[in-house]
Amino acid sequence: MEGGIMSNYKLTYFDINGGRAEPLRIGFHIAGIDFEDNRISFPEFAELRSSMPFNAVPVLEIDGVQITQSNAMSRFIGKKAGLYPVDDVQALYCDEVLEAFEDLTHYIVRTFGLQGEELKLAREKLVDGWMSTYLKGLEKLLQRGGGEYYADNQLTMADIRSFVQIRSLCSGSLDHIPVDIVQRVAPGLVEHQARIGSDSRIAGYYATHG
Structure with a gap:
């Protein structure tokens, strides 16, 4: 919930079970948060990369706003899933x-x-x-x-x-x-x-x- 309203999440990454996006997918699953798992091919990435802030994936869209940096995403999702320390x-x-x-x-x-x-x-x-x-x-x-x-x-x-x-x-x-x-x-x-x-x-x- 962002500001009391359920947010829409879209995670864009290569169509592989691994890499930088896999921990994020697992985190969303553990948190029980629905998200669009947008898996793209390498040719598709070549076409889309110019529309991404750093010409790289993963990219997480929260209500249409693009977020980059997999570790930042890990902390964000980890907090929602109880997978990030409070201390x-x-x-x-x-x-x-x-x-x-x-x-x-x-x-x-x-x-x-x-x-x-x-x-x-x-x-x-x-x-x-x-x-x-x-x-x-x-x-x-x-x-x-x-x-x-x-x-x-x-x-x-x-x-x-x-x-x-x-x-x-x-x-x-x-x-x-x-x-x-x-x-x-x-x-x-x-x-x-x-x-x-x-x-x-x-x-x-x-x-x-x-």
């Missing part, structure tokens, strides 16, 4: 994890569009460098939170972002990224991903959304 320090911990995963995503996205040997070398460098650095660092943040959750001793958007991204890294969907990279470098994150995936709220989302 300032715990909220800081949650934000730190969201930002770290966003940094890691930027490093991965830089390799998109490369081909052949150039892609292979870039991905190998990424695995040995920033990816390993971030995975190890994120495991330390999980341990700081107690080992089960990153913040607040309960499920937050930080856990959901981690679940989505670690699942992707372990899926084999990225060429030249070993499927066991997370298990080798930060096994605690694999255990966390499995535990979060078994949470009834997360399992419930995938039971209805595939």
Whole structure:
């Protein structure tokens, strides 16, 4: 409810089960908020991007007003879903994890569009460098939170972002990224991903959304 009136939400992102929009979709589901899940193809994005504030997705429209930045959206939806800490320090911990995963995503996205040997070398460098650095660092943040959750001793958007991204890294969907990279470098994150995936709220989302 915005100002006592039910708002209309439209989330635009690629037609994939993953990426920056997946935690937002899960958050809306847990919050029990109806939204338009506008999934677009890559050719459609090429046509639409000039109409978006930063030529990028995801874009969340609230009553027709465009909002960008996936972490800002995560906090907004997280508050509505009870997935964002009220305590300032715990909220800081949650934000730190969201930002770290966003940094890691930027490093991965830089390799998109490369081909052949150039892609292979870039991905190998990424695995040995920033990816390993971030995975190890994120495991330390999980341990700081107690080992089960990153913040607040309960499920937050930080856990959901981690679940989505670690699942992707372990899926084999990225060429030249070993499927066991997370298990080798930060096994605690694999255990966390499995535990979060078994949470009834997360399992419930995938039971209805595939």
